[in-house]
Amino acid sequence: MDILIVLLPLSVTLAAAFLVLFVRAVRSGQFDDLDDGARRLLDDDR
Template sequence: MSVLVYLIPVSIALGAAGLLAFLWSLRSGQYQDLDGAAERVLFDDEEGPEIGKP
């Protein structure tokens, strides 16, 4: 039972750290362009690496 005295504050602290990390990622714009990276994979770049050309 005395273990709960340590586990409950640790779990609350980890939950608060996760919540703060999520809020920080929202404020920094991590979720602004959700479709951009998925669509970027489908299209070729205009200029690719030139392998074997002098």
């Protein structure tokens, strides 16, 4: 079961990668105005 010493950090790293993606999405303002996206759908050419 010593493989756990590799697998545990590996799975945490994988999950951390998703966390980084989420944090970047928040910081880039994707969650700032949740109503705006719905209205922008009506705009083509974007």
